[in-house]
Amino acid sequence: MTLPRLFAIALLSLCPGLTAQAGGKKGEASGISFHMQGDASDNPKMIFQQFNAGQQMVFRRVPEITTKDIAAFNPFPSQDGQGFGMVIQLKPAAKNRIAAVTNANVNRWLLAMVNGRKVDAVLIDKTVEDGHLVIWKGIGGAEIEAFDKEFPRIGEAKPRH
Template sequence: MNRRLFALTLSATFGFLCVPALAGGKKEDKVTVTFHIEADNNDNPKMIFQAPVGGRQRIFRRLSDFTVRDIQDFAAFQANDGSYGLLITLKGNAATRLAAITATNPDRYLLAMINGRPVDAALIDKQITDGKLVIWKGTNALEIQELDKLVPRSGKGKDKDKDKKQ
């Protein structure tokens, strides 16, 4: 009886140890897109970071408000400085969050980061209700190619493919 209990405990222990090893093989995304709202000077120092915006250092929340998972589709365009910009459409629940965030944070910046690198920031001057965000500059062709693997381009979404099949 004790041997069976020992064997069961041992196999369960090693079985649970293997689960994280299997999850560790998950392929990482090669591009991350995050958006961060400007924070206050009195926020917890561990929860904020500084980034240059408009020639001066500003403080932003470390936790992102939007990520790649919140993006429904995107369109890329050539920026004036030779880099690329992105027009991003958020999914329904993220678009609702965007409306709430922009309504409650006027005159603050929303910082866009790609792969942990600050690329652009926009000053919130009114509530955004259409669920669209624009990164005006700072992305490159390789980042757009990697984003293509994760998110459809505008006009090429899942709903558009269904219409073609019917």
């Protein structure tokens, strides 16, 4: 193996968040992805480790939902006063997909990442049938501004910028 390739492999293994947004488009101003909890026995190339709920867990690298699945959003101040959360309205195909995925994964975690960093995770307690996902915290004001350029707010026809 060449030295640059070894360096790249070492870098990616030490920083799993760098590959989390690999499915996004080049040049996207903002990226959201939702990753389902995996199993330690899954192919190591298909999972990444993340500290969550007081323990180390594995999540699937391939996201269940990405930025391209979003139809609209609505931000709100996070309960901890540190930034924002948001409600995400999914496009019809993604709505059906998240219903199937959450139905098959009750009592497992769904990890939300924004621009390649973990912002929140929720324990799935029931099937998500309405096509809305919530990120409760961890989103900055600049990220909300970027989302406003890409997506309309829920109930609005077009993006604000």
